[in-house]
Amino acid sequence: AGLSKVKVAFLMPDEGSTRYEEHDAPGFRAEMRKLCPSCTVLYQNADGDASRQQQQFNSVISQGAKAIVLDPVDSTAAASLVKQAQAQGIKVIAYDRPIPSTRADYYVSFDNEKIGRTIATSLVQHLKSIGASTDGGVLEVNGSPTDAAAGLIKKGVHEGLASSGYRTLAEYDTPDWLPAKAQQWVSGQISRFNKKIVGVVAANDGTGGGAIAAFKAAGVDPVPPVTGNDATIAGLQLIISGDQYNTISKPSEIVAAAAAKVVAALLQGQAPSSNATLFDTPTQLFTPSLVTASNLKQEIVDKDVNGKPIEAPAVLCTGRYAAGCSKLGISP
Amino acid sequence: MDDPTLLARRGELVLSLRGISKHFGAVSALTDIELDVHAGEVVALVGDNGAGKSTLVKILAGVHQPSSGTMRFGGKEVTLADPGAALSLGIATVFQDLALCENLDVVANIFLGRELGPLGLDEVSMEIKAWTLLRELSARIPSVREVVASLSGGQRQTVAIARSLLLEPRLIMLDEPTAALGVAQTAEVLNLIERVRDRGLGVVMISHNMEDVRAVADRIVVLRLGRNNGVFTPDASNHELVSAITGAAENAVSRRSDRRRAMMPPPAAGEEARP
Amino acid sequence: MDDPTLLARRGELVLSLRGISKHFGAVSALTDIELDVHAGEVVALVGDNGAGKSTLVKILAGVHQPSSGTMRFGGKEVTLADPGAALSLGIATVFQDLALCENLDVVANIFLGRELGPLGLDEVSMEIKAWTLLRELSARIPSVREVVASLSGGQRQTVAIARSLLLEPRLIMLDEPTAALGVAQTAEVLNLIERVRDRGLGVVMISHNMEDVRAVADRIVVLRLGRNNGVFTPDASNHELVSAITGAAENAVSRRSDRRRAMMPPPAAGEEARP
Amino acid sequence: MSSSNLVDRGDERLKQSVGVRGAIRAFLDRVRSGDLGPLPVIVGLVIICTVFESLNDVFLSSNNLVNVLYDSSTIGVISLGIVCILMVGEIDLSVGSVSGFASALLGVLWVNANWPVWLAVLAAIAAGAAIGFLYAQLFNRFGMPSFVSTLSGLLAVLGLQLYILGQSGSINLPYGSPMVSFGQSLFMPAILSYALVLIAGIGVFATGYRTARRRQAARLSSRSTASIAAVAIVLTVALEASVFYLNLDRGVPWMLGFFLALVLMLHYALTRTRWGRSVTAVGGNREAARRAGINVRGIYTSAFVLCSVFAAIGGVLSSARLASASQQAGTGDVNLDAIAAAVIGGTSLFGGRGSAYSALLGIIVIQAISSGLTLLDLSSSLRYMITGGVLAVAVIVDSLARRSRVSHGRA
Amino acid sequence: MSSSNLVDRGDERLKQSVGVRGAIRAFLDRVRSGDLGPLPVIVGLVIICTVFESLNDVFLSSNNLVNVLYDSSTIGVISLGIVCILMVGEIDLSVGSVSGFASALLGVLWVNANWPVWLAVLAAIAAGAAIGFLYAQLFNRFGMPSFVSTLSGLLAVLGLQLYILGQSGSINLPYGSPMVSFGQSLFMPAILSYALVLIAGIGVFATGYRTARRRQAARLSSRSTASIAAVAIVLTVALEASVFYLNLDRGVPWMLGFFLALVLMLHYALTRTRWGRSVTAVGGNREAARRAGINVRGIYTSAFVLCSVFAAIGGVLSSARLASASQQAGTGDVNLDAIAAAVIGGTSLFGGRGSAYSALLGIIVIQAISSGLTLLDLSSSLRYMITGGVLAVAVIVDSLARRSRVSHGRA
Ligand SMILES: Nc1ncnc2c1ncn2[C@@H]1O[C@H](COP(=O)(O)OP(=O)(O)OP(=O)(O)O)[C@@H](O)[C@H]1O
Ligand SMILES: Nc1ncnc2c1ncn2[C@@H]1O[C@H](COP(=O)(O)OP(=O)(O)OP(=O)(O)O)[C@@H](O)[C@H]1O
Ligand SMILES: [Mg+2]
Numbered sequence A: 001a002g003l004s005k006v007k008v009a010f011l012m013p014d015e016g017s018t019r020y021e022e023h024d025a026p027g028f029r030a031e032m033r034k035l036c037p038s039c040t041v042l043y044q045n046a047d048g049d050a051s052r053q054q055q056q057f058n059s060v061i062s063q064g065a066k067a068i069v070l071d072p073v074d075s076t077a078a079a080s081l082v083k084q085a086q087a088q089g090i091k092v093i094a095y096d097r098p099i100p101s102t103r104a105d106y107y108v109s110f111d112n113e114k115i116g117r118t119i120a121t122s123l124v125q126h127l128k129s130i131g132a133s134t135d136g137g138v139l140e141v142n143g144s145p146t147d148a149a150a151g152l153i154k155k156g157v158h159e160g161l162a163s164s165g166y167r168t169l170a171e172y173d174t175p176d177w178l179p180a181k182a183q184q185w186v187s188g189q190i191s192r193f194n195k196k197i198v199g200v201v202a203a204n205d206g207t208g209g210g211a212i213a214a215f216k217a218a219g220v221d222p223v224p225p226v227t228g229n230d231a232t233i234a235g236l237q238l239i240i241s242g243d244q245y246n247t248i249s250k251p252s253e254i255v256a257a258a259a260a261k262v263v264a265a266l267l268q269g270q271a272p273s274s275n276a277t278l279f280d281t282p283t284q285l286f287t288p289s290l291v292t293a294s295n296l297k298q299e300i301v302d303k304d305v306n307g308k309p310i311e312a313p314a315v316l317c318t319g320r321y322a323a324g325c326s327k328l329g330i331s332p
Numbered sequence B, C: 001m002d003d004p005t006l007l008a009r010r011g012e013l014v015l016s017l018r019g020i021s022k023h024f025g026a027v028s029a030l031t032d033i034e035l036d037v038h039a040g041e042v043v044a045l046v047g048d049n050g051a052g053k054s055t056l057v058k059i060l061a062g063v064h065q066p067s068s069g070t071m072r073f074g075g076k077e078v079t080l081a082d083p084g085a086a087l088s089l090g091i092a093t094v095f096q097d098l099a100l101c102e103n104l105d106v107v108a109n110i111f112l113g114r115e116l117g118p119l120g121l122d123e124v125s126m127e128i129k130a131w132t133l134l135r136e137l138s139a140r141i142p143s144v145r146e147v148v149a150s151l152s153g154g155q156r157q158t159v160a161i162a163r164s165l166l167l168e169p170r171l172i173m174l175d176e177p178t179a180a181l182g183v184a185q186t187a188e189v190l191n192l193i194e195r196v197r198d199r200g201l202g203v204v205m206i207s208h209n210m211e212d213v214r215a216v217a218d219r220i221v222v223l224r225l226g227r228n229n230g231v232f233t234p235d236a237s238n239h240e241l242v243s244a245i246t247g248a249a250e251n252a253v254s255r256r257s258d259r260r261r262a263m264m265p266p267p268a269a270g271e272e273a274r275p
Numbered sequence D, E: 001m002s003s004s005n006l007v008d009r010g011d012e013r014l015k016q017s018v019g020v021r022g023a024i025r026a027f028l029d030r031v032r033s034g035d036l037g038p039l040p041v042i043v044g045l046v047i048i049c050t051v052f053e054s055l056n057d058v059f060l061s062s063n064n065l066v067n068v069l070y071d072s073s074t075i076g077v078i079s080l081g082i083v084c085i086l087m088v089g090e091i092d093l094s095v096g097s098v099s100g101f102a103s104a105l106l107g108v109l110w111v112n113a114n115w116p117v118w119l120a121v122l123a124a125i126a127a128g129a130a131i132g133f134l135y136a137q138l139f140n141r142f143g144m145p146s147f148v149s150t151l152s153g154l155l156a157v158l159g160l161q162l163y164i165l166g167q168s169g170s171i172n173l174p175y176g177s178p179m180v181s182f183g184q185s186l187f188m189p190a191i192l193s194y195a196l197v198l199i200a201g202i203g204v205f206a207t208g209y210r211t212a213r214r215r216q217a218a219r220l221s222s223r224s225t226a227s228i229a230a231v232a233i234v235l236t237v238a239l240e241a242s243v244f245y246l247n248l249d250r251g252v253p254w255m256l257g258f259f260l261a262l263v264l265m266l267h268y269a270l271t272r273t274r275w276g277r278s279v280t281a282v283g284g285n286r287e288a289a290r291r292a293g294i295n296v297r298g299i300y301t302s303a304f305v306l307c308s309v310f311a312a313i314g315g316v317l318s319s320a321r322l323a324s325a326s327q328q329a330g331t332g333d334v335n336l337d338a339i340a341a342a343v344i345g346g347t348s349l350f351g352g353r354g355s356a357y358s359a360l361l362g363i364i365v366i367q368a369i370s371s372g373l374t375l376l377d378l379s380s381s382l383r384y385m386i387t388g389g390v391l392a393v394a395v396i397v398d399s400l401a402r403r404s405r406v407s408h409g410r411a
């Protein structure tokens, strides 16, 4: 049975990075258009507000959506939304963040905990390889204290650092993921620990950039390795210029496309395939890829998603970054 | 100081101040003030601008606390922590700045703090009573449901006076009650003061109008630069009073009247006049 | 309406109103007002509370816009969109509510909008000038660097009057300028009005004090309930004036004076008195 | 004219408003002087609704309106508290945090500590009251500006919220419990909703009629029985129609009923009790109120406490609505929305002017805009821009009306 | 006493303050009447610093102080704008958004569109001015409460910011460019900083001396040359010591110098020009100002425009400091911090009272607390609670002082 003229909702949680607007939503739309040209996609972003997400959820139900892809702002609050929708025969696909207490119809995600673990262990390996003294330690810049995803990343980071041999000098939950707050905190820690800081685990590229700015402002040269996450253009450019150590590339288009496929299957009464079961929900987990200077070309520029690179050289290698690009072998 | 002829008429001592002083920063607004008010007596408080009359009234109304001095009311020593305390002792005050709430209507202002029916305001009764009070004062107010902000100066003053009639006080203080009033309203207020006095209340009235003062006062207390400057009877001459107020026999008032009468050189006399 | 004996003395027509009306919602505060003011003339505007005197002054000062009617100033028809327009025509006003900024000190208030040295205030010169003005008015203000909020009622009024002396206006309007003033200060203000008149300015003065009015006014214009109710000369009898103001020969004032004189039944007479 | 011998119509300067002509003239006078109460805001709301409905016809569907009303109820309750505090000329920046803390406390006590739900709710409300009392003490004893004390409170209470939620970060409220049903799916029986509206209509008529008779007896001007009846009938019909429309779908949410009951109670308290009069007086002229013997400190205390209590109730309702108590509860726009609702509805930030209805109208405006925009498929950047623009348009009508009031000297 | 024949000492009720005794008595009088200017806030600041220093001795290290001053400069500039708008009794809730938008515009024009940096900065500032002008028009023409218009602005401008940053979301500003160096690592030469302080000291003495001579000539009371010199010397020594301390490490940031210059300029404008007088008058009593012939609308316009311009400058500085222009710039606490700084420093929310110094002191208090807490290892829940508590304590001193002013009838 083909699909036609169905409304599908794609509800994203926040504005913390541009990925939802720039990658996830277009990716989902593109795949849906392929699977069902006459279907409508309703896209909403809750700007980090659980109540607004509930409002958006109710509103798409009012508009007659038959399936809802939900990246919950607040995983617990989402539980009741799922129940409410399922009671009306609407399919709910958990996206990106799980909904632990209620069984959604499906779960598609990157593994946030694993992201935390990956950036941490990658940093630790790097520190060991450059022979950073274990007398020193690392700073840990976490995400927002009121963000569930940040909590998962933080957990992963803790695991990754646990037996690394490097102390955690101090850690900080950055309010609202604000780079300026991260910068202020790291500046304070530089006054406190100065040369003892051998590296910084930052939970996303924004806070990582804040940490780098703090070192630059304090005149620390070279800047100790700083991690990131989300592979934003700004973050990638900092890797190209050698200021940031790593980031995590989550080709969201792939996941979004997978979600679209799941939606299509569920709406046609089929059971989509899964590669795991989490929280009693059939799950498809994607492994994010770690990006450092050494594999940036391969992971970002050369990797092909829907017929185009994740980020084109023309976008990355502007102005001052051209030199760095050519060093990495990226030609515009 | 007390004229024995007056003692016959007046009743018990309602209020008695001793050594009251009040400083505002570097300014001593009042220094060692003494004042007695008896039941059934109208005491006029007069003095130049800034002499401290309103400050004294505010201290008696609990608005300001004195820097030093004692106050006895009804024979007992009292301290008035706030205006509520003064009101509950039975001291009603019409302030010079009126102290009305501009965002409330006339009725609400008259009954402020003493509304009928605290849990379900009785607006009809309050409106009736308000009209009655205002008529008593010959007020010219088109509507008692207008906010006070839209009233004329004299209308506001009438409202403030009407407020004070609601209480059953033992002492009533009126700080320049007729300053903004028309001739008819002024006459009514003077009548009112006499009626209130005759009911056995103590009255303190402040005014710059010597005629009004003389018309109703039983005793005239003069303040000058924050100090007592004599007590007069209403039959004291205008010249005497003005000298006590301004602190000089030769002053703007006498110069003006002299000039108007003709060109007659006034006799030089500069020392303070005490009766 | 115009007494020919007066025409000799007064100069050109400064201000002339025809058919001015003003409504506030359902209240008609002014209806068809006519008023002429000549150079070198003091016009007293009298009337009961709420008669519309202040409203008229506010219209002339550009504070309110009239609902209808025309205004000519210096021979030209003008509309005053805001107080700035009136000021720049040369109309200075002392408002009944004074319109001072309580958060500014005395000097700042006197010079408000006309500060010396716009890009680098000349505080010293302003302070000197302020003291000079205040002394002229016999003011009793301890310090001109106190905020106006801490001044007494009369002190504030003096400040407001001092403000108006700064301008070189062609018409000066004083809305109850002496209401809160002491005897000496009142005398100074009356002197001042005469001086100003003699310099050829037009003066409009509002007062409830018939004595003051008679002392300085060249013409007395009576308003009643928002309408013109006659023009008098200063030698009109008190009874005449009060009747025009209250609209009845038998009124609170006459009753009070009658009662005080003795018990004599007043002659009943109720129609409006027009000269 | 018979009216001229009425006590309050004696002044010849008053235009008489007798009969239909008079009523129309009086209304025009009011329009011109800007004294229109909530009318301009309602006009703004109608404009918004028309535009959104024309863009997406789901907007005015019964189902969507129910959602809007649900969402309005939670923040609306918080906004009622804001009305109280704005009326005395102070502000509370911490209502968001307090509501979040209350919901966290509810979750912790009820779900984690197994308290009975009513006790947990009471505890949450009591905590709110305690916070308000603290602000009042800081204000009355130290004279700390409420902006600063409640800003400190915002931070401190948010800290408390994070602290008591601890590791878990968020707590599920049991789905299907009466509390959560109340917040999500409890509707009035249709017949009850019709009856309540009818009772309200009769109440309006009865009080109006009683007042008119008493005023007549006292020879005061009064509204004619016909006009009282007309108003009551129009009101009843309009409300019955709305209720009918809502009943087409799910019906009238109990939560809305609860919110409206609070609005009416606060309205009564503000306009018909000595306390309300005192609140208005303190907000208008604190010193005058003090001199009238009003216990000014007590009034401030009551306003602060009420504000925090309403915030706590709002927090409990929000968590019932979301079926969750989390670290995020009360963060985001809650503060600004609650304050903005009161201000949009016409309550002054400077004290002394406001009404309980302003919270109701304001929050409906805000939620209508928000809901209308979620129905359009917009990127966040556009949504922000349009929200800002629409908000301004919604208020412009009211501003213009009020401006004419100012120019008529009755600001 | 020779002073008694001075023009302004003629009133016998004035206590004479001659000589040392008199000076002490005058000071005690001022303490008692609460007329202490910024002293109480400074006392609060000293308390905070002492406590934090005792908890972690890095706090008062030269290095950390430089950080605190850098962070203070960015939001401090925004707070200067808030002082302007609060002075006229209005508010601007959108300074955060405007600063974010300005930084985004800078990033887009400078980095992406390759404009020269000065032109991009000018464009950002002009955009700020345009936004402020729009608010002023809404206020002057429609009478829209600034709370509502700037709330709309907050949303709309945030939308614009997201929009122009589009897909990139955040833009790196080039490290090593003069702009970023200015925000991060440009310090005054030590000798210049000493010289500037000296010049300031001499300036204080010179103006004081000149005024005193003119007042003497006019027979007005005046400060003695000795006391003028004493104040100038104490001030100079204290400032030179601070500068010396900062120079132990990196020195005095140019950005701080820029901020201080703006503070001094605004202070001069508010206290020594007709414009500043008019601003104070409009904030104190709008109607009185209008009747004095002041162009009230013009004053409002200038205040709104200045506020947005300062916000835009602050945004440019923040992005220089962070070396990045992102969608998150200007969100978070920027609004509240900027307003709180002005209020904590003693500017009234109700208009007519305030000073440029309040922004300086207030923001230093806020950033000192924030920095002090980053140096302690605290969980976020504790950090929030302590921030709230410390803020309250910092303000309590000032509140108490001001309360005594109120009870002395000079609120
Ligand atoms: N709150 C205050 N702060 C500082 N000074 C004050 C305050 N209140 C009054 N003063 C000063 O105290 C003195 C007396 O003022 P007060 O108001 O008592 O005068 P008054 O006799 O009522 O004068 P008037 O006849 O003008 O009303 C004045 O010089 C005034 O400046
Ligand atoms: N802004 C306003 N809004 C509504 N009504 C007003 C307004 N201003 C004045 N009025 C009304 O207009 C009438 C005239 O007021 P106005 O102030 O001109 O009286 P007045 O003659 O100055 O009286 P007074 O002698 O008491 O000062 C009053 O009844 C008053 O209620
Ligand atoms: Mg007085």
Ligand SMILES: [Mg+2]
Pocket (backbone or CB within 6 Å): B152, B153, B154, C053, C054, C055, C096, C175
């Ligand atoms: Mg008047």
